[in-house]
Amino acid sequence: MSKTILITGGAGFIGSHVVRRFVNRFPDYQIVNLDALTYAGNLENLKDIEQKDNYIFEHGDITDDSFIKNLFEKYRFDGVIHLAAESHVDRSITDPLAFAKTNILGTMILLNAAKELWKDNFDGKRFYHISTDEVYGTLGETGLFTEETSYDPNSPYSASKAASDHFVRAYGETYGLPYVISNCSNNYGPNHFPEKLIPLCINNILTKKPLPIYGDGKYTRDWLFVIDHAIAIVLIYHEGKNHETYNIGGFNEWQNIDLVKELCKQMDEKLGNEPGTSEQLITFVKDRPGHDLRYAIDATKLNKELGWYPSVTFPEGLSQTIDWYLENKEWLDHVTSGDYRNYYEQQYKV
Numbered sequence: 001m002s003k004t005i006l007i008t009g010g011a012g013f014i015g016s017h018v019v020r021r022f023v024n025r026f027p028d029y030q031i032v033n034l035d036a037l038t039y040a041g042n043l044e045n046l047k048d049i050e051q052k053d054n055y056i057f058e059h060g061d062i063t064d065d066s067f068i069k070n071l072f073e074k075y076r077f078d079g080v081i082h083l084a085a086e087s088h089v090d091r092s093i094t095d096p097l098a099f100a101k102t103n104i105l106g107t108m109i110l111l112n113a114a115k116e117l118w119k120d121n122f123d124g125k126r127f128y129h130i131s132t133d134e135v136y137g138t139l140g141e142t143g144l145f146t147e148e149t150s151y152d153p154n155s156p157y158s159a160s161k162a163a164s165d166h167f168v169r170a171y172g173e174t175y176g177l178p179y180v181i182s183n184c185s186n187n188y189g190p191n192h193f194p195e196k197l198i199p200l201c202i203n204n205i206l207t208k209k210p211l212p213i214y215g216d217g218k219y220t221r222d223w224l225f226v227i228d229h230a231i232a233i234v235l236i237y238h239e240g241k242n243h244e245t246y247n248i249g250g251f252n253e254w255q256n257i258d259l260v261k262e263l264c265k266q267m268d269e270k271l272g273n274e275p276g277t278s279e280q281l282i283t284f285v286k287d288r289p290g291h292d293l294r295y296a297i298d299a300t301k302l303n304k305e306l307g308w309y310p311s312v313t314f315p316e317g318l319s320q321t322i323d324w325y326l327e328n329k330e331w332l333d334h335v336t337s338g339d340y341r342n343y344y345e346q347q348y349k350v
């Protein structure tokens with residue numbers, strides 16, 4: 001094997017697409033997927049590659065210092081791609097400490113382990129931290145987030161991600177750790193946990209439940225197909241410059257209400273419903289506290305320097321996503337049983 005790479009959070013939504021891409025495209029890399037298998041982690045996401053020779057799964061927690069030190073000793077990683085996190089804004093509002101622990105402390109424990117292992121020779125080593133556009137706070141009706149936009153996080157989730165980004169930079173400046181960071185906009189696609197807007201609405205249309213729209217529904221997000229994010233991550237891991245940040249986005253802004261109407265339209269066509277059937281489920285509900293009005297990424301740097309641009313248009317990506325959920329109802333049944341029901345009742349007071 002030419003390299004051994006640790007991918008954290010590889011059983012989650014984005015992580016599973018990143019692990020699959022590395023395992024399939026780089027048979028000479030040993031890929032170690034470390035995941036705590038929280039409610040959001042699911043090994044069913046990786047069934048198709050679990051038998052591959054260059055893939056290993058390790059069950060463990062990034063906040064467990066001695067476990068992480070031993071893991072780094074055992075595999076002597078050349079690179080780390082760090083995705084493990086608590087990722088849902090609404091959960092961060094009810095349980096902020098869990099976000100501080102995993103997203104800040106967990107990242108620091110990984111940084112320390114990488115620094116200790118690599119400190120005598122940083123050549124060829126890389127710590128790649130996967131972050132979010134939410135660290136920049138909110139935009140008004142115009143403008144875009146660039147790599148130079150100041151950090152201004154508003155939710156416990158985004159504050160914890162911002163803090164983790166700062167620690168990554170600090171390890172670069174203080175200890176010379178070779179790092180790269182990317183900040184991406186909202187992802188959508190197969191394997192997305194149905195607590196997030198798009199898969200939650202797909203699941204609710206299938207089960208004929210209300211489609212909860214926070215506030216007036218005019219909040220805006222920039223949506224990117226998850227495989228295009230995974231493609232960007234592979235590219236940045238190999239070709240990004242050390243100590244740099246890259247913004248990744250879809251060039252694809254939607255107000256939530258318009259997005260959900262588009263989803264309803266495509267679902268009705270695919271399910272053979274009368275046009276307008278699913279839209280009747282739309283229900284305006286209490287707003288999210290501290291709700292950021294608008295996110296939109298300027299991904300020009302990534303385009304100009306590394307030649308990346310989204311490969312999938314939004315209508316295509318949304319159609320592929322719906323098809324995946326229609327073909328994987330068993331996956332949806334598994335992840336929406338048990339704890340999910342309690343979460344849903346608490347969050348939507350049903």
Ligand code: NAD
Pocket residue numbers: 008009010011012013014015034035036037038039040041042060061062063082083084085086087088102106130131132133161183184185186187188193
């Ligand atoms: P996810 O919630 O689907 O998956 C997170 C994964 O991390 C799960 O498999 C979970 O089991 C694992 N995990 C959580 N705590 C852990 C711990 N203490 N130790 C080990 N593993 C742990 O998240 P996602 O949406 O796939 O996001 C992945 C990363 O990308 C996160 O860092 C997130 O901040 C970032 N991000 C997400 C989006 C998005 O739209 N989903 C956009 C930009 C950036």
Ligand code: DAU
Pocket residue numbers: 087088089090131132133134184185186187195196197198200212213214215219220221256288295
């Ligand atoms: O921007 C990147 C971020 O995108 C990632 O860092 C996060 O990990 C990811 O969860 C996502 O955060 P959002 O808060 O933007 O995603 P979510 O799907 O939760 O919400 C999208 C929008 O839809 C947001 O404006 C809130 C709204 N919403 C969400 C839910 C769950 C609703 O109106 N109703 C809902 O039930």
